[in-house]
Amino acid sequence: MSDILTLYKKTLKIRYFEEKIDWLFSRGRLGGTTHLCIGQEAVAVGVDNALSPDDYVVSNHRGHGHLIARGADPARLFAELLGKPEGYCRGRGGTQHLSIAHLNFLGTNGITGGGIPIATGAGLSIKLSGEERISVCFFGDGASNQGTFHESLNMASAWSLPVLYVCENNVYAMSTRFSKVSRLTDVSARASAYGMPSAVVDGMDAVKVSDAARMLAVRIRAGHGPALLEAKTYRYCGHSKSDARAYRSSDEEALWRMRDPVLLLEKQLSGLLSASEIETLRSRAVSEIEDAYQSAMLMREPGVHDAFEGVYADTESYVPQGNL
Amino acid sequence: MSDILTLYKKTLKIRYFEEKIDWLFSRGRLGGTTHLCIGQEAVAVGVDNALSPDDYVVSNHRGHGHLIARGADPARLFAELLGKPEGYCRGRGGTQHLSIAHLNFLGTNGITGGGIPIATGAGLSIKLSGEERISVCFFGDGASNQGTFHESLNMASAWSLPVLYVCENNVYAMSTRFSKVSRLTDVSARASAYGMPSAVVDGMDAVKVSDAARMLAVRIRAGHGPALLEAKTYRYCGHSKSDARAYRSSDEEALWRMRDPVLLLEKQLSGLLSASEIETLRSRAVSEIEDAYQSAMLMREPGVHDAFEGVYADTESYVPQGNL
Amino acid sequence: MPTQNLTYRKAIYSALDKVLSESEKTVFLGEDITEYGGAFGVSADLHTRHPSRVIATPISEGGFMGVAVGMAMTGYRVVVEMMFMDFMTLAFDQIVNHAVNVHYMYGGQLTCPVVIRTPAGGYRGYGPSHSKAMENMLFGVPGLKIMAPSTVQDAYGCLLTAVADNNPVLFVEHKLLYSLEEAVDLAEIQPVPFGKARIVRQGSDVTVVSHSYGAHLAQQAVMELEDEGIDAELIDLRSLKPLDIETIVESVTKTGSLVCVEEGNVTGGIGSEITAIVAERCLEYLDGRIIRVGRGDTPIPASLASEGLILPDKDTIKAAIRKALRRL
Amino acid sequence: MPTQNLTYRKAIYSALDKVLSESEKTVFLGEDITEYGGAFGVSADLHTRHPSRVIATPISEGGFMGVAVGMAMTGYRVVVEMMFMDFMTLAFDQIVNHAVNVHYMYGGQLTCPVVIRTPAGGYRGYGPSHSKAMENMLFGVPGLKIMAPSTVQDAYGCLLTAVADNNPVLFVEHKLLYSLEEAVDLAEIQPVPFGKARIVRQGSDVTVVSHSYGAHLAQQAVMELEDEGIDAELIDLRSLKPLDIETIVESVTKTGSLVCVEEGNVTGGIGSEITAIVAERCLEYLDGRIIRVGRGDTPIPASLASEGLILPDKDTIKAAIRKALRRL
Numbered sequence A, B: 001m002s003d004i005l006t007l008y009k010k011t012l013k014i015r016y017f018e019e020k021i022d023w024l025f026s027r028g029r030l031g032g033t034t035h036l037c038i039g040q041e042a043v044a045v046g047v048d049n050a051l052s053p054d055d056y057v058v059s060n061h062r063g064h065g066h067l068i069a070r071g072a073d074p075a076r077l078f079a080e081l082l083g084k085p086e087g088y089c090r091g092r093g094g095t096q097h098l099s100i101a102h103l104n105f106l107g108t109n110g111i112t113g114g115g116i117p118i119a120t121g122a123g124l125s126i127k128l129s130g131e132e133r134i135s136v137c138f139f140g141d142g143a144s145n146q147g148t149f150h151e152s153l154n155m156a157s158a159w160s161l162p163v164l165y166v167c168e169n170n171v172y173a174m175s176t177r178f179s180k181v182s183r184l185t186d187v188s189a190r191a192s193a194y195g196m197p198s199a200v201v202d203g204m205d206a207v208k209v210s211d212a213a214r215m216l217a218v219r220i221r222a223g224h225g226p227a228l229l230e231a232k233t234y235r236y237c238g239h240s241k242s243d244a245r246a247y248r249s250s251d252e253e254a255l256w257r258m259r260d261p262v263l264l265l266e267k268q269l270s271g272l273l274s275a276s277e278i279e280t281l282r283s284r285a286v287s288e289i290e291d292a293y294q295s296a297m298l299m300r301e302p303g304v305h306d307a308f309e310g311v312y313a314d315t316e317s318y319v320p321q322g323n324l
Numbered sequence C, D: 001m002p003t004q005n006l007t008y009r010k011a012i013y014s015a016l017d018k019v020l021s022e023s024e025k026t027v028f029l030g031e032d033i034t035e036y037g038g039a040f041g042v043s044a045d046l047h048t049r050h051p052s053r054v055i056a057t058p059i060s061e062g063g064f065m066g067v068a069v070g071m072a073m074t075g076y077r078v079v080v081e082m083m084f085m086d087f088m089t090l091a092f093d094q095i096v097n098h099a100v101n102v103h104y105m106y107g108g109q110l111t112c113p114v115v116i117r118t119p120a121g122g123y124r125g126y127g128p129s130h131s132k133a134m135e136n137m138l139f140g141v142p143g144l145k146i147m148a149p150s151t152v153q154d155a156y157g158c159l160l161t162a163v164a165d166n167n168p169v170l171f172v173e174h175k176l177l178y179s180l181e182e183a184v185d186l187a188e189i190q191p192v193p194f195g196k197a198r199i200v201r202q203g204s205d206v207t208v209v210s211h212s213y214g215a216h217l218a219q220q221a222v223m224e225l226e227d228e229g230i231d232a233e234l235i236d237l238r239s240l241k242p243l244d245i246e247t248i249v250e251s252v253t254k255t256g257s258l259v260c261v262e263e264g265n266v267t268g269g270i271g272s273e274i275t276a277i278v279a280e281r282c283l284e285y286l287d288g289r290i291i292r293v294g295r296g297d298t299p300i301p302a303s304l305a306s307e308g309l310i311l312p313d314k315d316t317i318k319a320a321i322r323k324a325l326r327r328l
């Protein structure tokens, strides 16, 4: 039960973080683009619940939930998204290239499918080192059409690597319904091509995701090789900051919203927490996010050094060529 | 039965062509490299037997058999391999980049897996044009580990394209046993990930290959979308001109040789042809190849024009930069 | 059609509509180019106007580039949209080892008329995987042609030429150009030939060569330098490959100094090639200096502020021009 | 170890053996590098000497390059063998959008110590997909380092440096160099620092800059031109990125003319960059000319005879040197 409470708190944190980002974009206060995971929070928190701090996590473009579930500090996330030097990556990575080394978070990824072999490589590292941890890879239904998906899952199964592949099947890749670009509707069906076990789970239900992820993670930790978890989920917002969602109906959206991960968790907590306790948790989460944002706003803007320094690691003598 | 005879004659032609190439290489009379298909002839002739002249064929690095089965003139093949302007591609493509436009042969391919999307594109052309033909793609077990395999088979099945994918599973990719780089041993098992029908056939038996290919081709021509045919076969020689075959045993080789495609066809023809008729066919094939080689030897060597001309199509004004 | 205000985006749309209308053997492939209308809104309603020939692909850049090559080898003229130029790297094998070789390596038997349209460039805070101007990486590849128009009129005229060509063409658009507007009469626009640059401004002091969005930055710089009495000649390449060497050489012969401006990084850039050609051909006419301007040699940070420091702007170009003229 | 006759192939093998022996955290990935010993015989028996850390991959260049990046981000030092340089195009996304950005884009939190070893080049009749020297395509990419040694000694010394470096390094070998033999004492060979060229021959008339196999062709040319009274300075770059600009500039300042020799194609080549740098920095010292030598701008034909016409050779280099000195 304390587990559900944890899931709930994290879910709220993600939800409000994303809503704040949405608001900032709508006000033109953020540059670049963003991919919100509102509606998909249960996958992030559920999977995270099955992990230990040592495990590696590789994410994709829609990664704020994965980051926050992993324990990222919202203030430093805001700083990163605002392009500030105190962001996790000095403001250089931004939303789509955001790693947090001390959390073993090996990056969100701007290239669809780009993180899948990287997570696989982390799995090979673990295997060679004989460590206990596992590597977890989040990606979408769309990414499962990339060659990297095939090459990676094949290597992982051939080499029996400790990797949990988590496909967040949110029905669409941008505007493209998965069923339009794949004859089968389940991404998990592809696991069979590699002799890899897989499971499909209700991706709106954090508890179910957590259970399914744990079941597969246990198997992986026991040395039985990789597995694929497909979470059926839905993103409420558009794909990125500019998306009129012309490719889907509001009926479909409404149907998914009825199974909202936040509401579902609140239902699961209903015997344990009163409505006012829930309300307190919610408003506490809102102000935590708001505080984080405010503290990020106070952080300094980048200077010339922040832009040019450190193209190469440990190579004092290197001077970048170019404008400066 | 005349069918079997055709299969047999083509098989001999391929066998002797390849043996000649082998001999030429061993004498240092050919540049570059080569990948002989000795042992795999039944796949080439069997599949070809299920095709009409209109069908497109895309091949891989081990493509001499596919070319000859399709009706390529051995003299012009030799010319191509000898780097002569009267070769099919002016000597520019050589063994691994050899197309014959008038036979709808869209090229052998030096990039493992490189031809798979090309054949898929030919399939999309056919579908858009509403033509009757199909597109056939030869590739190896090794190529099925490339991302292009996954991306192509997925597109072909999602779009229901008229493509027959033919995997010549000859156990090895260079020195790499398929079972070392894949958890499952059948490439055909991968078709299920795309909801694509598949079949496994004895790739040493030209008649069986022909029957299986025809069965799938009929289905494809009827508009039911792509299919995958896996032919279990074996290359007798090393991977390319320099290969000591340390990765496999001579016992294994001997076992496969017992099921030699030439011998198998001769057995199947035994009621129809006498031993001396067989002998005549064999020696006729040998001399046909020898004549082809001799006539290729008489063809002219390339000049400067053959090297520099025609980098761009239809663009008179272009002058290549560089040494000249 | 009368003269109308048209965006760069709409000019490309119009050229695509025209080529798709003119031949049943022209197709258009890419991600999210149907209902979504394309990531940058270029394809808009093309899929309803040409239903079977505007095809939304799965996210398989390497694969659908190969599909384009296969279609081009079997009688189609194919336009491919790569959603961001950076994603083209996934298709480099099909471009570099296949598409560009088709005509030559098959001895002239086959052609490969594929146009790869792609939005390049930064200044938008998209970060390292979504912001690069990478035309320099493919600049040396024989068998490829490259266009990178900077105006609405040229966008239309260049795309017509690119699609009509029987060779693979890289067609570089720029994210910041899509909303650029000009008054044009499409019916009057002629195809822009390959290898013909446009002289934006005639001048006698210094030659400035650029392309794509860089040409706009260069133009601002050149205009502002008029006040300092600098009379610059500005050349907008439009066609990068083949390159209009004559126009460049002629200009430098006249002005005696050269500034190359591009958004891609300086090292290994288009400017290096232009400089090299000029150094080989008109060394004796150079009395001023040669300066290359481009992206600093770092990845492109997501931070808009940092990105602004790394990418060239009007002021870096102005400084380079002064330096070329030794007016520092 | 005493002085011994060693091939370039064996020097690379020995460096790999050394780095694999020195640290459990070094791995080596590639196709057919175990039983087969590598397509060009470099890895030989390394897999029996370091069983779990010499790993034969499936034919999945894009995938295993990404695996290398993931391993490098999690504490390993990874050497990847790309069987032919041309196949690297399949891994360009992982190189250009991932590996080279890791350190910078993650704000210094992570490093990506991956060495990509690959045999480049032609003269062997392998045809368009197996013969390219493509270092020019990656030359401009920030975050990458590039080495291309031409001698047995440097092959060993450069590879030690490459593997020790905390950044992605492209390590260009050449098919024709593998059998090159030199008498060396491995124990005495020092790591070759990045950005330090080797002056093969000192001279005062003309500067010739090259790398990899091209340096051998250039050396032959330069030696033969002694008879014509031409005193050329020959620079073998070894490290292409960072480039030893000082050595080049110093030499050209002295000689007043420059010939750049590479096997990759001329347009967009390393020679373009060197020429550009020289043109920017020492225009006033140039009394001779600048000439670039490289592959003709065509795909590489399989025909050995045609290939020979397209790739640079001793004679084209000699002609270029004479031309640079206006001795035609």
Ligand SMILES: Cc1ncc(C[n+]2csc(CCOP(=O)(O)OP(=O)(O)O)c2C)c(N)n1
Binding pocket: A035, A061, A062, A110, A111, A112, A113, A139, A140, A141, A142, A143, A144, A168, A170, A172, A173, A174, A239, C031, C059, C061, C083, C087, C090
């Ligand atoms: C290689 C590449 N191709 C295309 C894109 C553009 N793009 C970004 S996200 C996306 C859709 C990804 O879909 P999916 O994997 O299902 O994830 P989702 O957005 O649904 O979470 C696309 C096409 C990209 N970033 N990288």
Ligand SMILES: Cc1ncc(C[n+]2csc(CCOP(=O)(O)OP(=O)(O)O)c2C)c(N)n1
Binding pocket: B035, B061, B062, B110, B111, B112, B113, B139, B140, B141, B142, B143, B144, B168, B170, B172, B173, B174, B239, D031, D059, D061, D083, D087, D090
């Ligand atoms: C992209 C690429 N990677 C590697 C190679 C080198 N190579 C040529 S053929 C081959 C093995 C291919 O195996 P398979 O597909 O099973 O065909 P087979 O040789 O067994 O007929 C390899 C690794 C290549 N040509 N292209």
Ligand SMILES: [Mg+2]
Binding pocket: A140, A141, A142, A168, A169, A170, A171, A172, A173, A174
């Ligand atoms: Mg999705």
Ligand SMILES: [Mg+2]
Binding pocket: B140, B141, B142, B168, B169, B170, B171, B172, B173, B174
């Ligand atoms: Mg095989």
